[in-house]
Amino acid sequence: MAAGFExxxxxxxxxxxxxxxxxxxxxxxxxxxVVTIPETGQTHMPEFAELGDRLGxxxxxxxxEDGSVFECPDNDAVDRAFHRELxxxxxxxxxxxxxKFIVFACLATVAVVFGLYRYGLPVAANLAAWATPSGVVxxxxxxxxxxxxxxxxxxSNLDEDEQERYRSVFAKLRSAAGLGDGDxxxxxxxxxxxxxNAVALPGGTVILTDQLAQLAKHDDEIAGVLAHEIxxxxxxxxxxxxxxxxxxxxxxxxxxxxxxxxLDNIVSQLxxxxxxxxxRKFENxxxxxxxxxxxxxxxxxxxxxxxxxxxxxxxxxxxxxxGWLSTHPGNRERREEVIRRIDELPQ
Amino acid sequence: MPDPATENKIHEFSFSxxxxxxxxxxxxxxxxxxxxxxxxxxxxxxxxxRYFYGNTWLDGHNFEYHAKPVQILIGRIIAISLLxxxxxxxxxxxxxxxVLLIPYLLGLPWLINKALQxxxxxxxxxxxxxxxxxxxxxxxxxxxxxxLIVPFVAVTIGTAALFVFGSxxxxxGGAGMIVLPILGLLFLIGFLLFLPYISKQANSYLANGLRFxxxxxxxxxxxxxxxxNLGFSMLPxxxxxxxxxxxxIVMMMGLDAASDIAGVMAGIASFFVYLVLLVAYLAxxxxxxxxxxxxxxxxxxxxxxxxxxRYGYAWVLVSNLFVSVIxxxxxxxxxxxxxxxxxxxxxxxRSATGLDRFTADQEAQxxxxxxxxxxxxxIDFGL
Numbered sequence: 001m002a003a004g005f006e007x008x009x010x011x012x013x014x015x016x017x018x019x020x021x022x023x024x025x026x027x028x029x030x031x032x033x034v035v036t037i038p039e040t041g042q043t044h045m046p047e048f049a050e051l052g053d054r055l056g057x058x059x060x061x062x063x064x065e066d067g068s069v070f071e072c073p074d075n076d077a078v079d080r081a082f083h084r085e086l087x088x089x090x091x092x093x094x095x096x097x098x099x100k101f102i103v104f105a106c107l108a109t110v111a112v113v114f115g116l117y118r119y120g121l122p123v124a125a126n127l128a129a130w131a132t133p134s135g136v137v138x139x140x141x142x143x144x145x146x147x148x149x150x151x152x153x154x155x156s157n158l159d160e161d162e163q164e165r166y167r168s169v170f171a172k173l174r175s176a177a178g179l180g181d182g183d184x185x186x187x188x189x190x191x192x193x194x195x196x197n198a199v200a201l202p203g204g205t206v207i208l209t210d211q212l213a214q215l216a217k218h219d220d221e222i223a224g225v226l227a228h229e230i231x232x233x234x235x236x237x238x239x240x241x242x243x244x245x246x247x248x249x250x251x252x253x254x255x256x257x258x259x260x261x262x263l264d265n266i267v268s269q270l271x272x273x274x275x276x277x278x279x280r281k282f283e284n285x286x287x288x289x290x291x292x293x294x295x296x297x298x299x300x301x302x303x304x305x306x307x308x309x310x311x312x313x314x315x316x317x318x319x320x321x322x323g324w325l326s327t328h329p330g331n332r333e334r335r336e337e338v339i340r341r342i343d344e345l346p347q
Numbered sequence: 348m349p350d351p352a353t354e355n356k357i358h359e360f361s362f363s364x365x366x367x368x369x370x371x372x373x374x375x376x377x378x379x380x381x382x383x384x385x386x387x388x389x390x391x392x393x394x395x396x397r398y399f400y401g402n403t404w405l406d407g408h409n410f411e412y413h414a415k416p417v418q419i420l421i422g423r424i425i426a427i428s429l430l431x432x433x434x435x436x437x438x439x440x441x442x443x444x445x446v447l448l449i450p451y452l453l454g455l456p457w458l459i460n461k462a463l464q465x466x467x468x469x470x471x472x473x474x475x476x477x478x479x480x481x482x483x484x485x486x487x488x489x490x491x492x493x494x495l496i497v498p499f500v501a502v503t504i505g506t507a508a509l510f511v512f513g514s515x516x517x518x519x520g521g522a523g524m525i526v527l528p529i530l531g532l533l534f535l536i537g538f539l540l541f542l543p544y545i546s547k548q549a550n551s552y553l554a555n556g557l558r559f560x561x562x563x564x565x566x567x568x569x570x571x572x573x574x575x576n577l578g579f580s581m582l583p584x585x586x587x588x589x590x591x592x593x594x595x596i597v598m599m600m601g602l603d604a605a606s607d608i609a610g611v612m613a614g615i616a617s618f619f620v621y622l623v624l625l626v627a628y629l630a631x632x633x634x635x636x637x638x639x640x641x642x643x644x645x646x647x648x649x650x651x652x653x654x655x656x657r658y659g660y661a662w663v664l665v666s667n668l669f670v671s672v673i674x675x676x677x678x679x680x681x682x683x684x685x686x687x688x689x690x691x692x693x694x695x696x697r698s699a700t701g702l703d704r705f706t707a708d709q710e711a712q713x714x715x716x717x718x719x720x721x722x723x724x725x726i727d728f729g730l
Contacts, residue, residue, distance in 0.1 A: 017707035019473035019560070021408075055394055056368050058401030059409060067707070069474050096371030105374040106677075112381050139439055254385045255377065258395055259679050260686075262625070262668050 005033060007081050011059075011072035013037060013044070026062065026070050026081075035070060044068070051082055053089035056096070116251065125243035129236040134203070137239065141203030148207075149189070156188035158210050163188055166208065169223050170230075176293040177230050179204075184233045186226070188213075196311045200229040202238035215310050223297075224290055224304025231289030237282040245275055284337065291341045301342050305335045355699055357652070360691040363409075364402035366681040372398055373680040389420035399687055400470065406702045413476075414469040414715070422715035429720065456486035458720060464713030467557060475705045478558035479713070489548045497541040539581065542631075543573035550639040559645055561708035566643040576634035580657060584627045588620065622665070629661035640694065649702070652695040663689050 005028040013024035013035050022037045035044040046064035054060065060078040062070040072078050075093070079085045095101040156163070170186040184204035191197055191209030199207045206229040208222070216222045232238065248271045256264045294301035309331060376391035393416045400410040433451075437444035460481030467477040547568050554566035633655045640653030667682035696702065 014474035017475075017560075019475045019705040020703045021473065055397050055401065056364065056372060058397060061411070067474075092375060096375050097368070098371075102371050102374060105371075105378050109374060109378045109381065112378065116381070143439065143441070250385065251381075254380050254388060255676075257388060258373075258376070258391060259671075259683065260664070260667070262664065263671055263679070266668070266672065 004083050005081055006083075007077070009070070009072045009074070009077055009081055011070055011074075014069040014071065016067035021071075024070065026072070035068075051078070051084065054079065054084070054087075054093040055089070056093065113251070113255070117248075121244060121247045121251075122240075124247060125240045126236075128243040129239035132239060137203040141201045141205050144201050145187075145205060145207075152192045152194050153207070153209075154190035154192050156190055156210055158188050158213055162213065165219070166213070166222060166226070169219060170206070170226050172297050173223060173227050173230055173293050176296045177227075177234050177289065179230065179234065184230060196314065198225050198229050200232035200238065202236075202242070204233045206230065206233065212307070212311070215314065216307055218303060220294070220300045220303035221307035222304075223299050224294055224301065225307060227290035227293045228286045228304065230293065231286030232282065234289060235282065235285055237286065241275065241279065241282065244278060245271075248274055283334075287334065287338055288341055291338060291345070295342070295345050301345075302335075302338060305331070305338055308334075355697060356701075358406040358696045358698060358702065360694040360696075361404045362399075362402055362684075362688040362691040363404060364398060364684055364687070366684045369398060369684050370680040373683075386420065389423060390416040392416075392419055399683075403687075403691055405472065405696060408473045408702075411471045412469055413471060414465075418715050419719060422717075422719035425716035426720035452491055453487075455491060456483050458714075458717040459486050459490055461714035461717035462720070463553070463556070465715055465718040466713070468713050472559070473703065473705070475560040475707050478560075478708065479556050480558060481552075481556050485552055489545075489552045493541075493545050493548060497538055497545070500537060500541075539577065543570060543577050546573050546635045546639075550635065554639060554643045558708065560705045562646045562705055564643055564645055565647070566639065568639055568642045572638045573635065576638060576657075577631060580627050580631035580634055584623050584630075588623055626658075626661045626665060629664050630657040633657045633660035648700055649696055649698045652697055653693060655690060655693040660689065 008025055008027040010025050011023075012021045013026075014021045022039055024035050024037045026033060026035055028034070032045050033048055035046065037043070046066050046068050048062070049065045050063040052061045052063070054075050057073075057075065059071050059073040060075055062072070062078075064070070079087075079090050084090050095105075166188075167186055174180075174184055184206060187205060187207045189207050189209055191211045194209060196211035196215050197209050198212055201207070206226065208226065212225065213222060249268070252264070252267055252271055256267055290304065291301040294303075312331060372394060376387070376394060379387040380391050393412065393414055396412040396414075400412040403410045433444065433447065436447065460479070460483065463479040463481060467479040470477045547570050551566055551568050554564050554568070557564040634657050637653045637655055640651040643651045645651075663686055667678075667686060670678045671682050
């Protein structure tokens with residue numbers, strides 16, 4: 001490595017295993033490196049071990065096999081002496097010091113981060129969601145159901161006839177969405193704290209609460225909500241959401257891993273906002289699926305919006321507009337969007 | 348025979364890096380880390396630490412960071428694999444995850460020792476490596492048992508107090524909601540009363556375990572100074588909170604609870620409380636650093652000195668945070684250099700015999716996976 005050494009370096013020589021150093025010079029004599037200490041007139045011929053990579057203006061260290069070190073502050077001279085001008089890290093040091101390259105690196109970083117966030121992440125989350133074995137998803141479903149059954153839900157009080165009616169509606173919607181018997185199932189629960197609601201779990205389990213069923217005035221209203229939940233199932237929204245959150249966490253860790261914990265904490269909180277806005281996107285997508293399969297099964301695709309309005313009325317919450325903190329779009333916008341989708345349906 | 352010229356000389360630390368130079372290194376690290384989907388972070392870490400250590404000077408010599416990127420990468424892969432495995436277990440068999448917590452807590456002291464050992468072995472000054480000699484029992488006591496005892500004691504005291512007031516509670520009927528804030532407050536007070544003791548134990552453990560070559564660090568950290576420091580860090584802020592937080596709360600009571608203005612007020616108040624707690628925490632840690640450093644000597648001949656202004660330090664870190672956020676990260680390198688420079692400027696060594704007479708020692712190397720696990724988990728000893 002040190003074979004082609006040329007010229008002479010001035011610096012400091014550290015004796016092995018000691019913090020004592022002398023001003024010294026380093027040069028090549030008869031094929032071996034020689035350290036000369038002018039103060040004492042001594043020379044050493046330690047065997048070369050390693051040359052440290054260049055970094056900023058940090059003094060360069062030349063390490064020897066016996067543990068002694070020659071230190072030289074002149075990085076350019078070291079690169080010349082060892083013919084390292086073209087090594088990767090010496091080039092990188094020159095790039096890092098050049099304004100043009102820094103501007104390029106900034107723009108490239110912004111472009112790559114944006115590209116990964118906008119295009120890479122959804123594609124990766126999608127792939128991961130499709131690649132997740134169904135056995136794994138079923139296990140997630142089971143453990144999630146266990147947890148919510150213990151913490152939120154109570155057994156349903158809907159009578160068997162009503163349950164049977166919704167189940168047959170659900171079966172027709174499911175076939176219209178192109179799903180089989182094993183892909184999704186419908187369960188009934190008393191909503192408890194959750195109240196009037198319907199949920200889709202990652203593995204395709206759809207849960208309808210008694211409270212929502214009681215608020216409905218027509219089967220089409222419930223059918224629309226079920227179709228919406230089937231939309232979450234066909235789109236694998238829950239899994240995609242989980243993978244997206246993981247991906248964002250990973251990106252934040254890579255980008256901010258080296259900075260202070262304080263900043264890392266704040267940005268991790270901000271990343272939650274992304275989850276919220278992305279979940280609005282999924283709600284829109286599920287509405288689209290709902291409109292499509294409701295139309296296909298000959299039901300009124302707008303009916304479920306009446307039910308949703310009634311849910312909010314009942315809870316005494318105004319939800320006309322979508323705030324940037326909400327998981328679902330505002331009701332007025334949402335209704336307009338659903339109407340637009342219905343208008344676009346092929347007659 | 349001590350040289351009179353160097354006798355009791357004070358050597359100040361200094362930092363020769365600058366934000367412009369570090370920006371270039373930082374942005375290249377960032378770009379390559381993202382393009383390689385995180386793999387380059389190992390190289391990035393080494394270059395960052397080499398830059399900061401290499402530009403830190405004491406008595407005409409700089410520090411050095413010696414870890415090899417491939418080493419760090421392997422450590423990270425092992426640490427992340429274990430984290431993923433644990434999270435998968437926690438997702439599918441929550442009970443097993445809970446059971447695994449016990450061996451995890453028992454293993455943590457070992458991990459901490461190995462990490463401290465690795466990080467100090469990778470640091471050198473004047474061709475001499477630092478080192479760390481830990482003890483499993485002490486680490487278990489200082490980092491696991493003590494921090495677990497504190498909330499336990501605080502909760503016990505809190506519960507006992509609640510039993511005493513239980514009769515009032517029953518008389519008041521629906522006022523059960525008041526239990527939680529009271530418990531929280533007692534917890535906080537209990538925690539604050541214990542904090543200086545934990546700081547003493549943790550810093551004594553770190554300082555007495557540290558080696559510089561064959562020389563030993565030793566520290567006798569005064570507990571009373573740590574309690575005074577707690578007072579200085581908390582009192583002014585408690586006064587500010589007491590004066591200003593009631594304002595928005597009182598205003599809120601006059602408003603409809605669900606109205607937007609009340610929401611904004613609550614937001615401002617909680618932001619303010621967060622900021623105040625952050626400043627108090629930073630001021631406290633600066634004080635602890637000063638006390639611990641000033642109580643530490645190497646071989647009984649070289650004394651560490653630290654005089655970081657409590658609120659100056661808090662100001663540097665909080666303003667760094669704001670500037671970093673406002674510039675969407677562009678000022679992160681500036682902030683990092685500023686913090687490091689600030690700490691270096693307020694740190695020194697008083698030496699009776701000069702700093703060039705240390706000798707090396709053979710010591711255990713520590714474990715890189717342990718170091719990377721604690722790094723990824725955000726556990727930082729801030730030495």
